[in-house]
Amino acid sequence: MEGRLPSWRPGPRRDAILEFLDAAHEVPVPERFACFDNDGTLWCERPRYIQFEFFLEALRGAIKNTPDLADTPEFAALIAHDQTALDELGLKRVALALAGLFKGRTAEEYRSTVRGFMASARHPELKRPMDQLRYRPMLELIGELRALAFTVALVSGGGVEFVRSVSDDLYGIPSELVAGTRIAYDFRRQQDGAPLLTRTARVDGDVDEGPAKVVTIQSQLGRRPILAAGNSGGDREMLEWAAGSDGPSLAILVDHDDADREYAYLSKAASFSEDRPITEVGADLGWTVVSMKEDWADVFT
């Protein structure tokens, strides 16, 4: 069985994962359910979320057609790389303005635009195509879970339709097993009476971070995970939720401490009344905190 997880270096983190996999044989199959965050957990999220890169390309295209767009405060700050202004506006407002570029489009049109971007874009610093930014060790873990008949879901803070556009290709995860922040849809009828469903610029429910991830898992997916993996404060509650389930469980936190092969940065615990790095919170809570630098023999696919 030591052919398992070849990109994981021997050590306590790999041992903890193997121990969980062995114990999962005892768990009834319907309870073998695992939830993975996407950005920073399954693929690179630096220097900017890949979805953000997509929106920036869409913004450049939109301004070419409609120059006045450049005067919108959110877009002006983006174009000027004015981080102070962006911080003042806040990520949610900026993201909603960007999502508004696709107001009135159908899910199919949006999906096709995302897929076009993903097929041609390259990472701005690592110079890799977008499908080579996935973490090989995590894909190996997903493969082991599938071999054990686990249902594997993605629970992203990003826009759910962005992730769905590529989740089958990148991870073999179908759309119904992808949760994330939802843009509200508008149902109306065309002149001939045929129904039409188009994107709005409003968020449906909450941004899918923190406690909202736990609610989304129950509401949309309907099962409690026994394994969850994340990398940021926005994943904290999801990891606690998995760790607190009955029977064998595993909470995995990816620590981005590898400036040579990827990036080195700390994520703050976004929720709960404290302001510590999530890696410290995770160590206190007994999670498996994975060092990208020490534990991963390979990083990317």
Added chain:
Amino acid sequence: MEGRLPSWRPGPRRDAILEFLDAAHEVPVPERFACFDNDGTLWCERPRYIQFEFFLEALRGAIKNTPDLADTPEFAALIAHDQTALDELGLKRVALALAGLFKGRTAEEYRSTVRGFMASARHPELKRPMDQLRYRPMLELIGELRALAFTVALVSGGGVEFVRSVSDDLYGIPSELVAGTRIAYDFRRQQDGAPLLTRTARVDGDVDEGPAKVVTIQSQLGRRPILAAGNSGGDREMLEWAAGSDGPSLAILVDHDDADREYAYLSKAASFSEDRPITEVGADLGWTVVSMKEDWADVFT
């Protein structure tokens, strides 16, 4: 191949279904997606929704412990079988009051209570156990779809967690492929800091009927169906949505016209600006309107 759909009598409706199944071979597998309504489409919904029977049993139990509950207007009307009062209060308000009986309970507790009810209850008039109220011809259709690698989802107007509690046993459909009306959850922490997720008495989003079913299909399941089946006005938009997809498609409407073996009743089109039986609307729109009496050799499992 004529071993297919043995409970369907030969005729134009069975032919239409077989023609669709044959044509589906040409559809890319990720687009082979089918959505079924539950109540009245996959199992009996008369004289009352089975979920309503469950709630009534829960209400009787709750009143035994807390007699004052019987004074709540919604519950007083239910106990007195006062249909005029119930109509005035409206189904949504009555349903929410009943759902409120489980406020503060976890999803697991609710699921376990539903499963206890389903294991012991019998239909009040047909005197069958609850798992023998499914329509055999529809299960055969689901079987044929699965043999073609279709993903099969349930899109119910009822409470999603009720349906999920039994969907795997009754239909082999996992929780993430069940959509319906969602009760909002409350995330909080217990004294030891451990997260707890409990049911509220509020609906999260819209009641899952009419246009809301189309929105739910996109938001939660993320794919457009090429087959949809329903039986009521609340399924109209979902059936139009499937019928309007590119390539082979099928919209099936079950007409309850069999007073001898089940029930005979008309469902009004709940939405759109008209008040005609949904069977007439469906015939106009070219749907496959299935006569329970004529088209089904067997009704129940």
